[in-house]
Amino acid sequence: MNAWLELGITLVVILVVVLVSALVTIYVELKAGSHMQARIGPYYAGGRWGWAQPLADGAKFLQKEDLAPAKADGPVYRLAPYVVMMSAIGMFAVIPAGPDLVGVDLDLGVYFVLAISALATLGVLMAGWSSANKYSLIGGLRAAAQLIAYEIPLILAVVAVVIQAETMSLNGIVEAQMATLFTLGGMDIALPFILTGQIVGFGIFLVAAVAELSRIPFDMPIAESELTMGYLTEYSGIRFTMFFLGEYASIVGFSAVAATLFLGGYGAPFLPESLANIAGPFVLLAKVAVLVFVIIWIRFTWPRLREDQLQSLAWRWLIPIALVNVGVVATFKVVF
């Protein structure tokens, strides 16, 4: 096949996946959150269950004027949402939904995912710095501080997985989790990493991911009761929509990474090889859905921490635990 055509198809598929998953996540948050809060939530849009509410919101946002403060740093201000959106799209490009269903099968997939996901914070910092608004500035700087604190435990949690899987390719990590561990009553048993010693790593990854996503309880960069809307304060119209979509796509992206690294990705027990490419996406989707729901659930249960409390949680608890985790996993790998 023509390489350009292939690239085009891949791009379109990834874009559709990003947009649809972001919209679905927004809808689930609206609806599930409402039920947790004794409300009904979206009801009219789309005729039934308000399913079209995210689309209606998006259409409304698109009609709004794209405002920029007079003193804003124009190019940076305009570029910031694209950086955030790019980072979300980039994550989806390397996550395998089946043995062959992957945008780009990189040998350093893990490395790429971590790097590109951290890029979103750069966009946030750009937005905060260029908005010419003190609230935005504080929000942006909080996001940067948060990134530094949370990128380390996140990476350390992933390092343990890489040691166990002996590869940095995301596909390879899934295959490592599908490898037969032992045979029980004539059946080959394969277990995801979360059940074979990575449970601590999974917890650290999830906490760090929530922090990186700036979700409650770590949503200090936005903190609407303190900073009005943090780095988003000055944005409107299409650029706000891009931030919004990027944020929700990142939730799905991080959940997909967590599912791939810890929950076995597209692999499921008793799934024949021949079906892996067809059933794989659905298996992955189910795992992602659970994680996304957990992240939404947390948001509607907890208040937000303070920035210094977050730093102390990261540096005094998560990083030491993650280091010990890496050591333990490495020791087991060498000894057994």
Place this chain on the structure above:
Amino acid sequence: MTSRQLMHRSEAAVSIELETPGMTLNIGPQHPSTHGVLRLVAKISGERIDEIEPVIGYMHRGYEKLSEVRTYAQITALVNRIDWVSGFANEVPFILGVEKLMGVEVPERAQWIRLILTELARISSHLVFMSSFPLELGASTPLMHMLRDREHILELIEDVTGGRFHPNFNRVGGVKPVYGGGSKTKKQSMDLPAGFFKRTLKAMDLMEQSCRDIDTLVTGNEVVRARTIGIGVIPSDKALEYGLTGPNLRASGVAYDLRKVENYLPYDQIDFDVVSRTGGDSFDRYLVRVGEVRESIKIIRQAVDLIPAGPLQTKVPRVLKVPAGQVYSRAENPKGEFGYYIVSEGGKMPYRLKIRSTSFSNLSILPWILKGQLIPDLVAIMGSFDFVLGDVDR
């Protein structure tokens, strides 16, 4: 230019010290956590507040001046709107003061109805606090649950008075006749709506449930504790110096409650405790209010048992003329001491009405307490004060 000036300039250029100027952050008047239109001008370095100056008056409606050109009956409609989340409780001290000036004896039953409705207003006000305080810390779920539960209270108030927020129910010499009204029906036959006490008791059960809800959702939450324990500590002497009253004072270890101190409404016949705590931090201010909701439930249950039968009003002249004199009348409102200083020169309207509103006095401690705090703590502290801007600016 002379050489001397040049020298002077160059010296000046050399002696410039590089310093990082602090940032002035303007919080409000439009800001999500200032409960309306409070403005705080904060000098901050990083996220720490070096100095803060509250600017009030954006919602000044001039009630004290307006009162001078209104009759006493019309003023009750005004005072409802001072602290709008506990409208009924604002009327009580005013009407008690007018009655004291006129020497009007109020029927027992009317006093008990006032007591029950004041306590309902207290529960409703505290439920608003219990919804907005966690919201300021970032938890949006208690907001919905507590506002839903408050609906039961507002329904009761509406049932009796016809208004949810602004009942305007007190009359000099009693309370407004509920059914019918007007002069043609007999005032003696008018009473509270049928089944009101039964519904009240049922609502009190629901309120106990919502107290348990808030305990599981907020009180025990680690993040709430981390954000509020030890934050914004007000020692008892400072609290007294700045004139704090109500739950804010009682959280600092001063068990001062006008319901016990002042002889008004038949509180002396009811067995209830004054909730107080000793920590004086944001968490204690929250706990005191949750405790007070429980006490109010207790008070209302007893009042429903104790309320005597009888008329709702005594006869007063059709045109109210208050004899010359002055009186300071105060009551324990949900937010603290609420007082009216009424000066009458013997007419249909007061000569002067000074309103001692609670939130205004409670906010006076803000510059002291917010100095040196972080911006996130500013939100936690201000939320724990439970102020209403209408009550600050009047």
